[in-house]
Amino acid sequence: MTHLLLAGFPGTDAPAVGRMLAARLRLPFLDAMTLDAEGMAALIADETSAVVTVDGALLTAPDTLELARRAGPLVRLIAGAMTPSRRAGARTGTRPEQKVAEPLAKMREMLESRQSAIPPGDIEVDAMTLEPVEAVEQVLDWLNQVRVHLGERAYDIRIADGCHADVGPFLARLPERVSSVVLISHRSVYRHYGDAVRAGIEAAGLPCHALSVPAGERYKSLQTAGRLYGDLIQRKVDRQAVIVALGGGVIGDLAGFVAATYERGIRFVQVPTTLLAQVDSSVGGKVGVNHPLGKNMIGAFLQPRGVFIDPRTLDTLAVRELRSGIAEVVKYGVIADGDFFGFLESHVDHLLRREPLAITHIIRRSCQIKARVVEQDEREANLRAILNYGHTTAHAVETYTAYERYTHGEAVAVGMVVAARIAHALGLLKAEPVHRITRLLERFGLPTHLPKADPGVLMSLMDTDKKAVAGQVRFVLPTRIGEAQLVDTVPNDVLRRAIKESLEL
């Protein structure tokens, strides 16, 4: 089961923090400080989600650490990180209030920089300097928020039950004045969540225009954008307005493109309601529309001012859309975090059952991984392209089947298997991880075979994908579970063979 593990190190009262945290999260609390590694393994296999405190010393063994990280979010409660700063403060006679403020600021900085490595992993909280109630707040902040560090374009992704109500107050607090809010959504999405978002916006004193867009990838077009521009002009929406995208990836990409180009760019906020949008398209600032000759060929980079994810929106999501979102989640495990991949292997049933702690964990970890990649390469000069794992083939498959047979996530699942096979054929990846990737996708009910097609046709459709550099098709190839690289030089015969091996019977 998914657990929130608190690993207590000497000098911290982990059970005190754990008990308060469990109460805040409405989860059972288990004090397992005295368990050994074996006992911890047994407890992790337990079928009830809980906040569990374990002995931090157990994590020094790599096996136990991996096990712990496969169980869910991992918090290390440590002591002493602040002690040197405090002493320094005392020596130089700093004023009393700075004794608290400085170490806190430094700690935040330290935590943020530690979090900026890939994989993003778990956090450390100083449970000696902080009161338990402060430590609990810090853990909750970490659980509920992922910051995307992009200088003046930095923003927070909020991941919390009921956070749709926070959109209005957030907009009202923006540093630059908001004249009006344009809520762009799809009718059926609006029926579920529109009123709550709109009520929050209007309660914050902001006028709100609600606009509806038909559902479906084919409406992610210049024509629909043109209609939306007209709606904005007719409503006299000005440059101080903010667009709020409420819906899945189509809504986010389309509304974001309109925000990027209406009056040369206005602000926007993402409120994604599908798993795919929550873990992928709403983070990172890629917005755009399709052209009849190619998907996502028209677009821009526009970072949202904020992203609001309520994991409960997934309760009403069609199971096929849930699985499709999970395909992108598996992708993050493969390219950046082997332990997270292990978590997914251990939680297939829980995720398909939409167990809240597990769902929240995959959203947060996916957003963290994507945020860290985007921070290092916002405009996809290089590194960011690893997020396209599975996508070279996926776009060819989607074009070939006219976007009708596969969802995007399903096409990505197939593409990940093809890429893993190419990696194996090139000697970059062993056979066992190819099998693990394929097996995990199958367990999630995702397709792992290409549609019956001439391999040459699929290959030619890869050419027009925009990841191609100078006519060369670019592949992201895993080198182990948790690591991938860009390869521009996949020989045609290797590609052809991998496609043939992946065709459905």
Add this chain to the structure above:
Amino acid sequence: MTHLLLAGFPGTDAPAVGRMLAARLRLPFLDAMTLDAEGMAALIADETSAVVTVDGALLTAPDTLELARRAGPLVRLIAGAMTPSRRAGARTGTRPEQKVAEPLAKMREMLESRQSAIPPGDIEVDAMTLEPVEAVEQVLDWLNQVRVHLGERAYDIRIADGCHADVGPFLARLPERVSSVVLISHRSVYRHYGDAVRAGIEAAGLPCHALSVPAGERYKSLQTAGRLYGDLIQRKVDRQAVIVALGGGVIGDLAGFVAATYERGIRFVQVPTTLLAQVDSSVGGKVGVNHPLGKNMIGAFLQPRGVFIDPRTLDTLAVRELRSGIAEVVKYGVIADGDFFGFLESHVDHLLRREPLAITHIIRRSCQIKARVVEQDEREANLRAILNYGHTTAHAVETYTAYERYTHGEAVAVGMVVAARIAHALGLLKAEPVHRITRLLERFGLPTHLPKADPGVLMSLMDTDKKAVAGQVRFVLPTRIGEAQLVDTVPNDVLRRAIKESLEL
């Protein structure tokens, strides 16, 4: 007549520099170092363009300075600016080669920072430290190039006869690889200049696709952009390609918008061939298309990598288009540089005759003024809006007449008069400058009256213009010739009266 004045200060051999400069520019040289202020005034009235050296001491009198600046480009040849640096270098035992390199770099820096004030004015060249041949190069650099300082988005505007041939070599030298070049133009423009630009690109070893767009503002649309995206996709144009816009403002805005949005943004270069595009739309990074409900409502900010202006393209420009461009040139004088306005008053005939030194001077000075404004406010948070002087009314007039009766520049001319009248009604501007503005526009053959229309209709059309903030119409109002400010609070009755006064009979 337009003269290139070299004001020699003590310690410089101005005639030596002037003689070489005149030879390079193929202009007569006049040594007038011994003339007094009265003699200088007589000489400036002379009808032959020339490089003229005058006594720098004359410029200490404001009257003579103004007179000199109205004559054309003004270069101050000074001595001694470098002396302290040289001494410092000698004291600290700097290596010999640094003795030259350091002061030169410092001088460039100093010159650039002095140039960054508004109005951009004239330059200083150290004619003692530099050899005459170096001083000449520096003056030519200044005459032929305007740098837009925008950090990592900085670029040069090259203004020189025959510079279309430089586009290819420039692209080949870009730091990031160019896979291909897409030359977007209009058939009749391509016929004049396309082959020269294309030959330079291909001689530089770059593949070049030439695409044609129909002429006219109504083709600056999402539909035309959609067609161009399709052309690019079919030609497998990738993210390493560069778009070159060859033509007037419609071509530049449209091709720039396609560059800003194709595959989320590729690089682009402007080669403007109309005066309007050369002094306005090609500089500053505003790109976009029209919506049936409003002009320029869809767009982005994308700075070009370079701008190449050949003033000889104006030789073949229709006279009505020349006058239209001059309207924007007059705008720069009104909002930022009274002396430049004076130059225009003294050179109406020369400009309409397309006298080369006068034409080059207005292009350069306009680009300088626009560059200095854009550097301070790239995304039009505030200051940049002063460039919209005349435009609030212009857009209403263009919409009212369905873009058929007035060119953009003609509509701006009318709008400038309306704004000047509003400024006068509000007590911000005296009557005499209102008259000077109106008179100068008339002398250039530009309209200064609104079409017969109901003032209320024109006022309502101003509302949808995107310069409106929170529903309030924003005006740029001159406060004297050479200075303007933004006013959001023009009372409706003042606006209505200014419109009525400006209606044609």
